[in-house]
Amino acid sequence: LQLEAEMRQALERNEFVLHYQPLVDARSGALLGCEALIRWQHPIRGLLSPFHFIPAAEQCGLISELGAWTIRSACQQIARWKEAGLQVGTVAVNVSALEFRHHRLLDTLTTAIAASGVRPGELEIELTESVLMTDIQTTQLIIERLHALGLPLSVDDFGTGYSSLSYLKHLRPAKLKIDRSFVKDLPGEEGDQVLVRAIVQLAHSLGIKVVAEGVETEAQQAFLRDIGCEILQGYLISRPQDAKGFEAFARRVS
Numbered sequence: 001l002q003l004e005a006e007m008r009q010a011l012e013r014n015e016f017v018l019h020y021q022p023l024v025d026a027r028s029g030a031l032l033g034c035e036a037l038i039r040w041q042h043p044i045r046g047l048l049s050p051f052h053f054i055p056a057a058e059q060c061g062l063i064s065e066l067g068a069w070t071i072r073s074a075c076q077q078i079a080r081w082k083e084a085g086l087q088v089g090t091v092a093v094n095v096s097a098l099e100f101r102h103h104r105l106l107d108t109l110t111t112a113i114a115a116s117g118v119r120p121g122e123l124e125i126e127l128t129e130s131v132l133m134t135d136i137q138t139t140q141l142i143i144e145r146l147h148a149l150g151l152p153l154s155v156d157d158f159g160t161g162y163s164s165l166s167y168l169k170h171l172r173p174a175k176l177k178i179d180r181s182f183v184k185d186l187p188g189e190e191g192d193q194v195l196v197r198a199i200v201q202l203a204h205s206l207g208i209k210v211v212a213e214g215v216e217t218e219a220q221q222a223f224l225r226d227i228g229c230e231i232l233q234g235y236l237i238s239r240p241q242d243a244k245g246f247e248a249f250a251r252r253v254s
């Protein structure tokens with residue numbers, strides 16, 4: 001496989017980069033954290049989105065190495081920001097389905113956390129709802145180990161995974177991230193209004209915080225803030241940016 005060989009080479013040549021998108025307090029605008037998003041700075045094809053290589057990495061078995069790169073890089077970045085005295089809150093990394101079930105994940109996390117001195121609550125794991133719904137028993141064991149490492153869980157793309165909702169009770173995520181498909185037509189679309197309000201109520205009654213993803217307009221921001229959604233993420237606040245760009249944002253809002 002051509003792409004596999006290219007990705008291996010890219011890992012060796014250090015062509016992957018993390019971009020960071022802020023998560024802010026819906027009321028005050030204060031910075032609460034960021035989501036780390038991988039890109040491939042390809043020598044010929046330019047900056048590639050994860051859609052162009054994550055699925056291939058999952059297929060060819062390279063995902064756990066790529067995931068390990070992401071985790072190590074995020075931990076190193078957290079350490080650099082702390083050293084520089086920059087407060088960025090919690091850094092979230094995306095972990096895909098196969099990576100989550102891979103036996104190396106916990107080792108990778110343990111080693112990266114120890115090497116970088118990352119403290120509990122500084123790093124968080126984002127998993128999609130569909131990952132959490134598969135093989136609930138094993139999932140629960142892995143989540144318990146993540147909690148023991150001081151890693152909170154954030155449920156990505158919430159509302160798209162045909163959830164039974166009972167998993168929320170067992171897995172105790174810190175955050176639910178409302179998928180941007182439910183945010184896109186707010187505040188006009190009545191069906192989405194009802195859904196988003198219900199998600200916020202459900203989450204709060206379980207002691208879980210709510211992040212709205214894909215916030216692009218001030219009207220969406222106002223609606224979400226008014227119904228008690230406490231965290232916002234989206235182009236309105238900032239696009240994902242490289243570390244330098246994100247640092248400039250962090251200094252501006254603090």
Ligand code: G
Nearest residue numbers: 036037038049050051054070094095096240
């Ligand atoms: O980054 P973008 O803005 O294009 O994200 C596209 C998708 O890629 C998202 O669903 C995101 O969760 C996923 N993604 C981004 N970075 C990573 C990563 O480091 N690992 C995994 N597994 N998925 C990622």
Ligand code: G
Nearest residue numbers: 094156157213214215216233234235236240
């Ligand atoms: O699946 P996940 O939530 O991890 O994906 C994050 C993706 O959403 C990234 O590709 C990121 O670039 C994208 N994204 C972040 N904010 C916005 C936004 O306001 N609008 C749109 N259309 N995409 C966004």
Ligand code: MN
Nearest residue numbers: 035094126156
């Ligand atoms: Mn995500």
Ligand code: NA
Nearest residue numbers: 156157179213
């Ligand atoms: Na999402």
